[in-house]
Every structure is written in structure tokens, then in C-alpha cells.
Amino acid sequence: MPRKSAAALATIFDTKRPPPPDGLPPGAAALWVSICAGLDANYFSTGDMVLLEALCMADHQKRLCDALVLRDGPITIDGAINPAARLSNQYAGTMAALSGKLRLCKSATTRPESAGLKKALHSGLKPWESDPEMAEYFS
Numbered sequence: 001m002p003r004k005s006a007a008a009l010a011t012i013f014d015t016k017r018p019p020p021p022d023g024l025p026p027g028a029a030a031l032w033v034s035i036c037a038g039l040d041a042n043y044f045s046t047g048d049m050v051l052l053e054a055l056c057m058a059d060h061q062k063r064l065c066d067a068l069v070l071r072d073g074p075i076t077i078d079g080a081i082n083p084a085a086r087l088s089n090q091y092a093g094t095m096a097a098l099s100g101k102l103r104l105c106k107s108a109t110t111r112p113e114s115a116g117l118k119k120a121l122h123s124g125l126k127p128w129e130s131d132p133e134m135a136e137y138f139s
Contacts, residue, residue, distance in 0.1 A: 016041065017036040017037065017041050018036060018044065018049060020033060020056075021049075021053055024053065024060075027063065028056040028059065029056070031059055031060075032053075035052065035056075035104065044102070051098055051101055052098075052102060054098055055094075055098040055099060055104075058094045058095045058098065059095060061091050062087075062092060065084040065085070065088035065091065066088050068082070068084035069082055072084070
């Protein structure tokens with residue numbers, strides 16, 4: 001059996017990006033498409049689709065809450081915090097957690113023990129190497 005070329009293998013594994021689920025509002029569907037377009041076609045597993053849908057819906061709901069806060073203000077007439085402001089804050093936390101679970105933010109894909117990060121954190125001379133007067137404190 002002849003070996004397949006790299007181009008032939010690429011066409012076999014070239015899959016379409018997942019379309020937004022039915023029922024997503026237009027803004028949430030646009031976010032879905034934007035996220036999927038910025039990643040490899042096979043980036044998400046089947047189980048990630050539910051999390052991605054929740055992220056898109058949380059973004060949609062947060063935008064609605066933010067619009068209410070813009071319209072009514074962060075403080076109500078009786079001096080209490082606008083409930084939409086509280087919900088917006090909760091949705092922001094949900095979005096942060098989901099984007100971390102889906103490895104969408106750069107910090108979720110960088111491991112602190114990676115060699116590049118260790119080198120960046122520990123670059124340069126140490127205090128006892130650059131200043132002889134400081135050597136006595138670090139020995």
C-alpha cells in the first residue's frame with residue numbers, strides 16, 4: 001500500500017468547525033463563531049461544546065445586564081446596588097472560569113514550571129552576584 005502524502009493526510013483530518021447550537025441568540029452565536037474561528041478545527045472535544053455554549057450565553061446575559069446598568073445606573077433610587085450590576089459581576093466570574101476550563105486565555109495554557117517561564121522569572125544576575133556588599137546577606 002503506498003504511503004499518503006502530507007497533503008492527503010491533511011484533507012482526511014480537515015474537519016469543519018462546530019456550528020453554533022440552535023437557540024443561541026445572534027450575539028452569542030457570533031461569539032461562538034469568533035472563538036471557533038480563532039482556534040484549530042479540532043481544538044474542542046465533544047464535552048467542551050456544553051461549556052462553550054455556557055460561555056457564550058454568559059457573555060450574552062452579561063451584555064444585557066450591562067445595558068440595564070447603563071440605562072438605570074449602578075445604584076437604584078433607594079440606594080441599593082442594582083441587581084443587574086450584581087448579575088453582571090457573577091456572569092463575569094462565570095466567564096472567567098469557563099474560559100479557563102476551555103483553555104481560551106493564555107494563562108490557562110502556560111504552565112508555571114515550563115522552562116521558558118522559569119528562565120524569564122530567573123533571568124539576570126542575583127543580588128549577591130552583582131553587589132559584593134550584598135553577598136554577606138545572602139550567604
